[in-house]
Amino acid sequence: DTGVSQNPRHKITKRGQNVTFRCDPISEHNRLYWYRQTLGQGPEFLTYFQNEAQLEKSRLLSDRFSAERPKGSFSTLEIQRTEQGDSAMYLCASSLRGEFLSVHGYGYTFGSGTRLTVV
Amino acid sequence: DAKTTQPNSMESNEEEPVHLPCNHSTISGTDYIHWYRQLPSQGPEYVIHGLTSNVNNRMASLAIAEDRKSSTLILHRATLRDAAVYYCILRDFYGGSQGNLIFGKGTKLSVKP
Secondary structure, three states: OOOOOOOOOEEOOOOOEEEEEEEEOOOOOOOOEEEOOOOOOOOOOEEEEEEEEEEOOOOOOOOOOOEEHHHHHHHEEEEOOOOOOHHHHEEEEEHHHHHEOOOOEEEOOOOOEEEEEEE | OOOOOOOOHHHHHOOEEEEEEOOOOOOOOOEEEEEEEEEEOOEEEEEEEEEEOOOEEEEEEEEOOOOEEEEEEOOOOOHHHHHHEEEEEEOOOOOOOOOOOOOOOOEEEEEEE
């Protein structure tokens, strides 16, 4: 297992278009998280899944955002009708429930993110 | 989750120790202190965590004040690869948002050769 994988790494889209990002977590991790990060700020929590269930959504996650994790494996984050304010780095992370030590170490493992630019 | 306060930025010389402070005066008894760091163009990575006792691992040491209202992340010999934003985060082990990491702005560490 090579860690958390996010695709694409970069996405440029026109305002009003829909975009979808994919996250492949570490296979033994049952929790998956989405964060958004803008320049100069720390990552902001968006939502998280335990297996296939979406257990919490931040109020930052407007109606234009939807996340899924079918079968508790990979996850997708879709943004509909993109706006310039959606331009950010979208980060995915995974962990074990309770964050017990795994062969991948402790805590959350983050991917390298998808950088979205809305023009 | 309780709030933490960190300096916006710090500078260090290569191969010297670095002490990164974090204040968390409203910490509760079940809050763990976590440190993550974010290298340029990468996602954050776990560094260390602790509850009451000082902790050491291969990356760093964590010194926790006796009253737990502050802590210090110690990098024993800074290298250029340690230049990153360091985040100090409190998380309630038992509840809240089931462990969502809430990031602040962190401390941007610069390391000079």
